[in-house]
Amino acid sequence: MAMQNPPHPGGIVKRQCLEPLGLSVTAAAGHLGVSRQSLSELINERAGVSVDMAIRLTKAFGSSPETWLGLQMAYDLWQARRRIDDIKVERIEAA
């Protein structure tokens, strides 16, 4: 059962992490040890969750790096399905 339309992890960070704690982007970025721009881009879905960022998010807000990266993977894969038919590869069967 694949998700219908996986959300971008940035929105989750915003709604599930920053807003409940009343954290500003500036404050959270400082806490995470990244630039304000970097976190802003993630939150506004203009950047993805990197391995580094996944670790920072886990240390600050909990969950696990696997979960954060899994969200990103699901999102990326969903986007890729738009152009999946452009990739022409035939199945290789055992001779």
Next chain:
Amino acid sequence: MAMQNPPHPGGIVKRQCLEPLGLSVTAAAGHLGVSRQSLSELINERAGVSVDMAIRLTKAFGSSPETWLGLQMAYDLWQARRRIDDIKVERIEAA
């Protein structure tokens, strides 16, 4: 139960896909629609599995993009754990 030492996906492609079918790197690369160098780098663990490559591998050898990317994620995360203590982030608790 995390894996002790996740293998690089490249080795899996080599041992589980190419060798059982007697496929050369050159032949497999042509089939996957990528350059010989590109597949060679993956197999020799000098490149990772991209979203694009995961789709190609799935179309050619089966499994799923999630599985291929999951292998890559596990590997990347394992590598990152070496420097995980260099990332200084404190837990943010609810006020």
Next chain:
DNA sequence: GTCATTTGACAGGCGACACTTGACAGACTA
């Protein structure tokens, strides 16, 4: 109304990485 904070956005630049074509040397084989 004014000032400080916050925010999204843009420019310029850096390093990493996946991928390409072209080329070369070593190894293996018909």
Next chain:
DNA sequence: TAGTCTGTCAAGTGTCGCCTGTCAAATGAC
């Protein structure tokens, strides 16, 4: 010997995460 396969190097492209600096707009406090 000739052809194939392979790993690898060079050089170039495009994408992307991240940085600093800057700017204008919005928000809130005084």
